[in-house]
Amino acid sequence: MEPIRHLVEAALYAEDLERAESFYRGVLGLPLVDKEPGRHLFFRVGESMLLIFRPEATLQGGGSVPPHGAHGPGHVALGVPADALEGWRERLQAHGIEVEQEQRWPRGGRSLYFRDPDGNSVELITPGCWGLPSGW
Amino acid sequence: MEPIRHLVEAALYAEDLERAESFYRGVLGLPLVDKEPGRHLFFRVGESMLLIFRPEATLQGGGSVPPHGAHGPGHVALGVPADALEGWRERLQAHGIEVEQEQRWPRGGRSLYFRDPDGNSVELITPGCWGLPSGW
Numbered sequence: 567m568e569p570i571r572h573l574v575e576a577a578l579y580a581e582d583l584e585r586a587e588s589f590y591r592g593v594l595g596l597p598l599v600d601k602e603p604g605r606h607l608f609f610r611v612g613e614s615m616l617l618i619f620r621p622e623a624t625l626q627g628g629g630s631v632p633p634h635g636a637h638g639p640g641h642v643a644l645g646v647p648a649d650a651l652e653g654w655r656e657r658l659q660a661h662g663i664e665v666e667q668e669q670r671w672p673r674g675g676r677s678l679y680f681r682d683p684d685g686n687s688v689e690l691i692t693p694g695c696w697g698l699p700s701g702w
Numbered sequence: 703m704e705p706i707r708h709l710v711e712a713a714l715y716a717e718d719l720e721r722a723e724s725f726y727r728g729v730l731g732l733p734l735v736d737k738e739p740g741r742h743l744f745f746r747v748g749e750s751m752l753l754i755f756r757p758e759a760t761l762q763g764g765g766s767v768p769p770h771g772a773h774g775p776g777h778v779a780l781g782v783p784a785d786a787l788e789g790w791r792e793r794l795q796a797h798g799i800e801v802e803q804e805q806r807w808p809r810g811g812r813s814l815y816f817r818d819p820d821g822n823s824v825e826l827i828t829p830g831c832w833g834l835p836s837g838w
Contacts, residue, residue, distance in 0.1 A: 567789060569731055572781030572838035573750035574827050576712030579772070595705055599832060613835050614709035614750070621774065632802045632815045634823040636715070636772035638757065645708030653703060666768050679768045687770040691710050696735060699749050702708035 577617045578640045580684040583607055586618050589682050593661045594644070611644060612702065643677070643689040645702040651676055654690050671695045713753045714776045716820040719743055722754050725818050729797045730780070747780060748838065779813070779825040781838040787812055790826050807831045 580586035587607055590596050596609035596616065605623040609616045621635025646654055658665060658680055666687075667679040674694030682688050693700050716722035723743055726732050732745035732752065741759040745752045757771025782790055794801060794816055802823075803815040810830030818824050829836050 567731060567793060568783050568786030570780045570782055570826070571748045573709055573712055573747040573752060573778070574781040574831070574834070574838075575777070575779035575825070576709055577777040579776075595703060608832075610832070610834075611709040612707045613838075615779075615832055615834070616709060617777070619777075625774070630805065631825075632817075632823050634775040634777045636774035636776045638761070638772035638774075639770040640715075640772045640776065641711070641713040641753070641755075641770045642709070643711035643751075644706045645710045646706055647704050650704030657703060669766065681768075687768050689711070689767075690706070695710070696744075696746070696751055698710070698746075698751070702710075702749075 573614055575615045575617055576642050577619060577634070578642055578682070578684075578686045579621045579636050580607075580618050580682070580686075581620065581622075582683065583618065583620055585683045590616070590618065593657070593663065594688075616642060616644075639681075639685045639687055641687045641689070643691045646690050646692060647702070648676070648692040648694070651678065651690065651692055654678065673697070709750055711751045711753055712778050713755060713770070714778055714818070714820075714822045715757045715772050716743075716754050716818070716822075717756065717758075718819065719754065719756055721819045726752070726754065729793070729799065730824075752778060752780075775817075775821045775823055777823045777825070779827045782826050782828060783838070784812070784828040784830070787814065787826065787828055790814065809833070 600608040607618040625635035736744040743754040761771035
């Protein structure tokens, strides 16, 4: 069997997509690829996509994709180069976003955790984790 | 600002991790990187990670990472080569997993959607979507 080779899409859920756009596009600088007001925001993250959905819209059936939609804080980790992490810390601080927790990983990676406006746990992580390839 | 370059981790939530392991490791063939019974399963997906958490465990604070945990069907898309999709369809069928929906995308990619045992919407997608690099 040809194995699964790539994580193409991750999804998070948000009640207020305008507020989420300010965060993911404005603060985190992710390129917005597609937007349907009241339903979704789709961002490019390197060679993958981060999809933000409003669960009240996507839990309804009958669309072009099957219904889904979760409540409660989800999680995603986004990779930045090691020498960029301090700059990211300053940028978060400048936007009033509190770093909730930090970690150093056994293989040398470091993580900053903070919340998006809906309470999702977002992590910025540097290479040196999970045995993944050493650079991004 | 050095941009965010990589989607490192996506998370889904499951109530029964044994059942989830049978699905993600047994049926989808993802390599299991870490397992904490009752709390999580961590799978490698190419150069990224798919994390499956039991929300009752991860919503509690005081751990090495901030609390998180969602309820309701989440979503993830996993990439397979175009010529592998029919083999994957047969494999799902052999395991009694129903393909809920299919899609062909304008750029040539194709998707099969099905559910994991907790109802999360899992998608197998071939290259030719979102303007992402053409192969995986």
